[in-house]
Amino acid sequence: MSLDLIAYAAFFLTMALTYAIMCLGLNVQWGQTGLFNVGIAAFVAIGAYVSALLTTPDAAGRVGGYDLPIAVGWIGGALVAGLAAWLVGALTIRLRSDYLAIATFGVAVTVQLCVLNLQPLTGGAFGIGFIPRPFGNLASDPLAFGLSNLALMAAVVLALYLALQHLAKSPWGRVLRAIREDETAAQALGKRPIRFRLQAFTIGGAIMGLAGAAQGHFIGFIAPDNYLPILTFQVWAMLIVGGSGNNRGAILGAVLVWGLWALSAAAVSAFVPPEQQARAASLQIVMIGVGLCLILLLRPRGILGASNALASLTGRRTRKFKE
């Protein structure tokens, strides 16, 4: 019994850590650069599908299935998602700040449509199965399998965290901060804000792609339903709760919000009669929306507090508008 519990806890934490990776990616885009991405689900989906295409065994009636090692799939997923982010960013970052938001919203709709309709490539609504799982040879022993996957995911998150912390302190990170604090001054020093924003957006997109690949391989099966807009909302809730601009907060927020989400979903399925469950689930989403607004109003720094990223964004920014 207790072994089952540990295996379940390992599964839960591994899932939470895949969200933590998405959250770290969003933190590069929003927390450190102030770029609003409403299409997280799209970049995660791109990573997951590319990696699945590269690593699954050859399947009849579907393009792809190159049977490559999992690591190749992860890197490929991250690269293609990064490329997609670069394209979207190159198109919109030089324009008004909310055009990027609108464009990413469009990307989310379009990627969802492609995944559903490009059946020969993506398997359509049925998705792709038999994605190789890391430590698949341990699958007969759920505990060892769960723990080794957890260790792998924790190592990925740790490596990413250290790299991002380093990046934030590097000259590149300092330029980003300078642009955020005073764009004109940074420009006067010869830094080109558009280029740095584009780089940050691309890196964030690639990290989301990596998260999608890692999650797809951990579950072993992907389908369009995994990448609905609700995923974007969840990741946003995680980053806002954890505190944007703060990498540790991003990870903590992911574990907390995923925990709350899983708990409330379990409570719904345990206590709510089956015919009312869809309604209860929609109430869950109302709570995320209201919570997002409340945090923006009351605690714009999140739980752990931003290293004054949002503060400087909310404080004095260009095009501010008073009644």
Add this chain to the structure above:
Amino acid sequence: MNPQFLMDGLIAGAMIGLGAIGVTLTYSILRFANFAHGELLSWGAYLALALSGGLGLLSTTLSMPIGPFSFGWSLPLATILAIILTGLLALAVDAVLFGRLRSRGSAVIILVMASFGVSLALRSLLEFIFTSKPAYYTKALQIAVKIGGGLRATPDQLLSLGVALVAVVAIHLLMTRTDIGRSMRAVSENPALAGIAGVDVRRVIRVVWFIGAALACIAGIMTGLLVQIRPYLGHDLLLPLFAAAILGGIGSVPGAMIAGLIVGLSEAAAVQLVGAEWRAAVSFVILVAVLLLRPRGLFGRAA
């Protein structure tokens, strides 16, 4: 190719255009992309559903179909009430959330994000109250009549086109011929200067929310009448609304309507040429093309 797609595109485009006028007005005067605008369409549609249902219970003569149309007097009456209620909803959200963020001098992107939260909450609230099962104003079926040129349309569709036309002309006259319209354009040009010149900026903002919500409500009811009512009705139209507002040029009322018709017609053409499953991608293609070729849109001013 069957010319009927022109009629379908025109009707879908009229609904998109009405919604896009609201987006373009809030965008040019409040200066942020309101992701919750789609939910105003859905709320308008559901409010009218609840009200016309209530009126139908009061008196069965109200739900008897009027002339060639599929609905009784309960729907037009409910529409008027729903317009007022949707407007009040928008004003309430502004008072509770957007107004406070604005007076704090929040960045544009914070407002965008808040609108994102509002859209989530409002949409799921509808799903909670009405469930996600599609609903209809009436169960009556309508036969499409020939209107010449090989085109057919139902009386409901023709009426909707007429209402959309009247609404657009009315808003255009309001913007160009009245004091409040001039104040609105002044605030969109330069809020600080308009304030100094004695324009009541708060009042202008309230009027903008109300007009945007009223048009959204009409568009939502039209969509509900001609297609069906679902909690995702407005959310699924959001991308076409943004595409139309940007294509028409932010702040331009005629631009938004014309661009709405362009988006609607392109969607209908894509359904004919490529297949119905790609319909939703049309707006994205238009959006990308506008951002690449002419970011200020057809009738927009240079930024």
